Amino acid sequence: MQENSHCNGMVDRYRILGPLPALPLTDTVTLRRFAAVDEVSAQDVILETLPANFGRDKQLALRKFLSRKVILEQVDRSQAGLPAFMHEIWELDEAAVTSCRLRVGETLLVYNISDRTMFAQRSHTPGDPENALLLAAICGLLLPSHQKNLGHGFLCPETIWGSRPDAVQLTDFAVAAFLAQLEQGSHEEDIHAATPEQDLQAVKKLCRQWLDSQADTADLQNAPDLQALQANLLTPRKPDNPPSEPVASSTPPQPEAVTPAPSAQPEAEAEAESPAPAPAGRRSALALLLLPAVVLLIILAALLGALWGKRQSANSPETTAAAPAAPPPEVALLTVQRTRSRLEPTFATSFTLEVPLPDCGPLQLAFLGQNTRVDLLWTESGLNLNTQTGKKEHQFLPWSSPPQPGQRFTVVKTTTTIAAYCNGVFLAGTVVSPQQWRQLKWLAPGDRKSIPKLSYQKIGTLLFNDDFMHSDGALGEWKALSGTWSVHSLQTPVRSANPFSFIGKGDAAEAAVGYWFWRNYRLQCAIQPLNAPRLGLKFCCFDDKTYYTLQWEKASGAEDSPAQLSLLRTADGEEKMLASIPLPQTLRSWYDFSVSQQEGLLEVCIGGNILLQAIDPQPLLGGGIALLSSGSEGAVFDDVKVSPCDSLRLLCPGGLPEAPPLLWQYEKSTPPAIPDAEALTCHSLWLPQPELANAELRVEFAALPQNHERYELSLRHNGIQEILFQFAKAQDSAAYQAAIILRQLGRDTVLASADCQIPVAGDGLYRLTLQVRGSDAWGSCNGQTLCYAAGLPSLAAGQAAVRQFTLDGDRLPGWRAISCALQPPLAPPLERIAMFTHEESMRLWNDPVLEWERSGELFWYRGDFWQDVNASLDLRQVQKFSTATSWGILFGTQAKDSSANVAIARLNYQPASKTLQLQIEDSIVASLNCPESPADLTLQRCGTLLLVKQDGKLLWNHPLPERLHGLCLVGRIGYGNTPAWANALTILANGITSYSFQEAPAAWTTASGTWEITNRWQCDPRWSFFSGVNLEGPACLWNKFQHGDRVSFDFFVGPKMDSERGKKYEYAGDFSLVLGADGRDISSGYSFMFAGWDNRGSQIVRQKKIMVENPAVTIPRSSAIHRQWFHLKIRKNHDRLTFWADGKLVGTCQDSEPLPGRRFGLWTWKNGFMIAQFRVSSDDYSPAPESVTEVPVLPKTPYN
Structure with missing residues (x-):
């Protein structure tokens, strides 16, 4: 140990025990070293810093060098002295920064040490009789690599560890020589590999320094190789000039050791986790020759080590905020039953009790990560969950009733969470930072019988999509559990826009698909009620006793009462109502349902509108899905999609709401103050879900930051790096500063920045937004783009975070709403069939x-x-x-x-x-x-x-x-x-939505007439398109979305053939679109009528008033239009209206008092027509809230 023994603190997963002698690499470069213990694996390690100016290019060169097959495959890492791995510092506590002068982003070489006595470096007094034995042991360590023509290259007292011949290790094998040449300016391709000859000369030099100068060492210096040198060292020799009086043997110098603090880990487990291989010296015959001296040295070393540990314990501060409760005594008897080293980013492990827990337990599951360890311990009294990084966190869940045989326990690990479930119901969980997870261990008492077997299930990205394009009678992956289920197809599906659907009938009809490990997903499905008394969806079906149900049920015996939409939770057969609302049901109309469960946050939407939201404090693990129907007519289902949840929205006007423990993580901290600046308090909200690469993160607040205060919005946060949008108040200026920043291991690189004035808050709220798509990122406030950065480094998906830095530490964060959602890629403006x-x-x-x-x-x-x-x-x-x-x-x-x-x-x-x-x-x-x-x-x-x-x-x-x-x-x-x-x-x-009508028209609702996929030509019924028909009055179809102040439509229409009304299309006309309406009456908006008023011309009509009429734009009523399609284009640019038909301008006009409506629809009058490739483009296209609950009525038209 060096003279300064007060180095301590946490460096990621490593607890610093003290400094070690530095390694002089060149005349100007020295590598600092520290003794440490890995808090996750209980492994003693040496941490060695790389040179201060060691850039990324040199790091890459070193990584390439360490990954060479010739080294990895031929050298025992710990025996020869290779580092276990390179480690970039992610997180430091204040003690490590102050006492060790380390910083985030610095790179360390980590060497595993077999035991803590290795930290001692012997003071090699010349002439000490053990020096020859120690040098022989060093030769023994080098021989295996020399036999493969590989050398250490930097053998010196600073790379030799241990004080006894039977306990010695090396470090810096080949690495120090490589680094020295790099620092001297050599290119990595020109660096000479270390050779055995270099090592031979280095050991001979040590012989000259450590052995008795009066002894005959000529045979040592003349040794041709290391094996001969080792043999000579083990041969007893006499001094050339023996002293006249015998010299009393002096007490051997004692090692300076670092004793660890008592570990909370079971001894048997710690041994199983880190079985460090014994150095070669331990296996030599030296131990037998020098057994008495070795025993004496061990006793003395242990005594001094204990004294040192006592002094260190008294002087070092506590490293944990709250120590976990000590594990039960029987934990020490646990032995490893199974290990797995190749862990997927997301997986589940499960076991089922065959006997009561006391007869097979306690049971332990250990997750070993790059900087975190998580242990779950099932005992007779309850479930213990311990999370250990730099600090320790402990959760204990007592059993409400003792676990019984047949119960299934599952632990799910995602990128950011680890959670335990019993029979599919949440028990306990913890949020962890993204990192590499190296090992999973399953431990149980070795003397127990019927120890449960642990299964492992990889969980990939969930994508399930079924439009039921199956042959008649084939259900595909679906399994009919009850009722009658069949696939319905049109006459010629190949020539139809949306030819297939799935129909369920009968009492409590149910069809299911999926697996128990489907979780954190959104289920979308189009449903058309056909007078079914009860219909709905099941999701997260872990088994037949545990699932969620969305049920839409008609009121029995009350025709005028609306149906009831309910969200139910069933766990182990017990049903509980989570939320419910009345919701009218229109027969034969399509509804676009969406249900999601994300770590306990449940949402039910129709047409994009959130109808039900509930928080389940004990969420279900997950599982498959099921379609529910009933009655003799039943219901029709189409376009079933299951995909990962890709959005999260938190409404928090009065503070963060109650939430499941794994949904988000809030932390308040005081980061180190900048010199000459006031200290700031950081309010940080981290969203473990969803994990996205292309995303939009938005925060709403009412008060702008003051001097030095700032907001940070983070995306692609993966524990190592993140993309930031920083919005700060400039000091002593009215301007604000915006920047896009790449933060890697605490180091910021500004990619783009700009000064901006205070943005306008129209409704009193400010909306900061960070958007990341591909290699581009940009930040905006209230719709104004403030800065833009291109060419981002290739970053994978990650999490989102919001940070607010305030001068007033007592002030709560001013967040009104926070949302994170998938940023969909820009899409083609047209969907072709x-x-x-x-x-x-x-x-x-x-x-x-x-x-x-x-x-x-x-x-x-x-x-x-x-x-x-x-x-x-x-x-x-x-x-x-x-x-x-x-x-x-x-x-x-x-x-x-x-x-x-x-x-x-x-x-x-x-x-x-x-x-x-x-x-x-x-x-x-x-x-x-x-x-x-x-x-x-x-x-x-x-x-x-x-x-x-x-x-x-x-x-x-x-x-x-x-x-x-x-x-x-x-x-x-x-x-x-x-x-x-x-x-x-x-x-x-x-901002463009294209309707090709290949899917069920769930975004539309029928107000009058018949709207369906049907044939256009009676003479050729093979071709089917979307159509609307009503020969008695208006056929009207409303869209369930609302357009913005600026909107455009273009689509194709054609007459539906009706030979009974004429063979030359004498009836063709009145093909119209209405916009700016209220969603009830056509006459409330602007109608753009192609061949209106029985083909007298084409018109732009405001409510019932004709603003523009062009008699030259009509439909040629002849057989020539039998296969013709007409292209209509309509544009509303605030108060300006423009209408084209087949490229011809019908007319344009301005309305000084624009109508306030935002709904649009298609309609015709006493006619039928076909629609194809309908496209809407708008500055705002969002779900119309009233479209969910509205009951269709016969609309009024300009003809009324």
């Missing part, structure tokens, strides 16, 4: 070439964009088939005084001059000379920014032009109308 793509009559709405409209040398995409949009042009493709003088991408909008398109931003590449330019309005704002032609170009609208990327890398970042803040149109520069041209430009966008 593959089966219709090659049909000539349907090319109009499935051919990508026809999605572009020519305007001179420019081509404009026919869809509108109101939110983020990304347009990428593959220049490699266009240069193959086009000789244009320039290629590029346009963003434009509608002209102020007409319906024409006008370009606002142009990204243009000119191959002749090899110049890339960004032009906004009439000014070139950026230009770049490209020696080589770019592979692809991207123009992107991201919030309030305009981004330009070349070959995937951010090139320019500009504020979005004011005229593109609303409507954004996408165009391309370069003539061409071929499929290759159309496919060379890829558009991805947000």
Whole structure:
């Protein structure tokens, strides 16, 4: 030990015991070392710091060196002196920072030591008779590697540990020599490997230093190899000039040892966990030759070690906030029954009691992680759960009744939690930081019979999707538990949009699918009631006695009473009501149900609206799903999806609500103060779930941060690194500072930053948002993008966290709401139906070439964009088939005084001059000379920014032009109308919903008429599409979502053939869309009528008043339209309304008093029509709250 013995503290999982002698690497570089104990495995270790200037490139070189097969496969790590692994510091306590001068992010080499006496380094007095034996033992350690032509390369007193010939170990095998050459400027490819000859010379040097100078050592210096040198060292020798008087043997120098604090771990278990291999010296014959001296040395070392430990215990502070209760005495008798070293990120272990617990227990399950240990102990009195990192946490759950044979216990480990269940019901759990988990151990008394067998179940990402495209009579993976279940298909499913569905009938009909280990998921299902008295869903079905039920039941004998929607919990056969509301049920209407369970938080939604929410303090583990139906007609089910929960929203106007223990973790702390700055209090909320790579994190608050105060929003947090959006108040300034930061092991790298003024809070609340998608991250406040960073390092999925730093430590965090949700990737603006793509009559709405409209040398995409949009042009493709003088991408909008398109931003590449330019309005704002032609170009609208990327890398970042803040149109520069041209430009966008009607129309509700998938042509019934028909009045279909102030629609319509009304489509007309309505009456909104008033023209109608009518836009009533589809496009830009039919302008107008409604729908009058490829794009598209409970009524129309 060094002179300063006051080093202590926690370094991740390691408790520092004290400093050790440093290793001089070069004249200017020294490696510091510390004695420590691994609190997780109880292993004694030496921690060795790397040089202070050791950068990432050198770390990578060292990792490559340590992973070489020639070393790993041929050398015993602990025997030869290789480090067990490299460890980057994640977390330090104040004692470690102050006394050891360590910092987060520093890299350590970790060496396992067989016992604590190894920390002592012998003071090798020349002439000591044991020195020869010690040197012989060192030779014995080196011989195995020398036989494989591998050398230590840095043998010196500082790399030799232990004070006895039978107890010696080495460190820094090959590593120190490698580091020394790196520090001297050598490239890793030029570094010379250590050789046995170097070691031979180093041992001979030690012989000269440690052996009696008067002894005859010539044979030692002339030894040809290490084996000969070892033999000579073991040969007794006489001094050249013996003294005249015998010299009394002096007491051997005593080792300086570090004694551990008493361990709470069972001795038998600790031995099983860390069976360090004995050094080679222990296996030599030296122990037999020197047994008396060895015994004496051991006794003396133990006495001094005990004295030292007593002194250390008196001087060192407590390392735990609250020590766990001591385990029962019988725990010491536990032996390892099973170990598993290759652990999945998420898995479950289970066992079933065959006899009462006292007859087979106590039982223990140990999880050994990179910096955490978790132990679960089943005893006769209860379940103990101990979590040990730098501190220890203890939970004890007493049994309400003793565990009995047949009970099944399951422990589930996820990335961030470990939880125990009994028969599928939660018992206890703990939140852990993301890390590598190295080992799982199952322990039980060795003398007990009927010890339960432990099973292991890997749990992967859950994805289940069934649209019931099965052959008739085939149920696929479903198992009919009761009732009658069948797959229903249309006559020609190959030519139909949504041909299959699943029908259940009979008393208490139930069909199930799934496995017990499905958990933390969302179940989505479209349901159409067919007069079923009771229908619903089961989920988290652990077995037939433990599950959740969503039940929709009609009131018996009361036709006017609404049905009741209830959420029930059944555990071990006992049922409990969690939540319930009345909910009217409309026969033959489709409902989009969604139920989820996330660590005890249960939600029930219909059409995106949350109807029921409950917190189960003892949540169920999970399990399969089931569909429930009843009655002679039953119910129809379609589009069943099971996927991981990908969102979490907390409403906390009065503080954080009560929650299950694994849902979130709140912590209040005081981080180290910055010099010359006031101390801040950090309020941190960590969300273990959901685990996302692309996400949006939002926090709402009422008060902006003051001087020095700040918010931090964190995504992709994985324990080592995270992406931060930091929003802080600048000191002595009215401005605020925003930054996107990459934090790795406590070190911050600012990726983007900006000063900004106080954002406007429209409703008195401020909304900070961090969004991460792919390699891009951006932060915003109240919709204004404050900073944007591209080119993020490749980061995997992680957790979210919100931190608020305040000057007032007593002030509670001002969070009103916190939400974290999956950030879906930008999606194509149109969902094509593959089966219709090659049909000539349907090319109009499935051919990508026809999605572009020519305007001179420019081509404009026919869809509108109101939110983020990304347009990428593959220049490699266009240069193959086009000789244009320039290629590029346009963003434009509608002209102020007409319906024409006008370009606002142009990204243009000119191959002749090899110049890339960004032009906004009439000014070139950026230009770049490209020696080589770019592979692809991207123009992107991201919030309030305009981004330009070349070959995937951010090139320019500009504020979005004011005229593109609303409507954004996408165009391309370069003539061409071929499929290759159309496919060379890829558009991805947000805020667009495309209805191809391949799924059940659960987003729509029927107000009048018949709306279904049916055939268009009586002469060819094979082709089926979505249609609406009512020959007696209006056929009206409302969408259950509401649009924003700015919205566009485009879709295709065609007449439904009815030969009884005429053979030349004399009845075709009145194909209409209504928007800005109240969801009840068509006459409450704006109607855009194609061939309205019996084909007298096309109109824009405000309620019942015609604002625009164009008699020239009608439907040709002849057999020529038999297979024709008509394209309708409608746009509402605040107060401006525009209507096109088949590319012709019907008209445009402005309404000085825009209607307040936000609902839209399709309708016709005393007619029938077909709809295909319906697309809506809006600045706000959200579920309409009233759509869930509204009862459809016959709507009033402009004709009434």
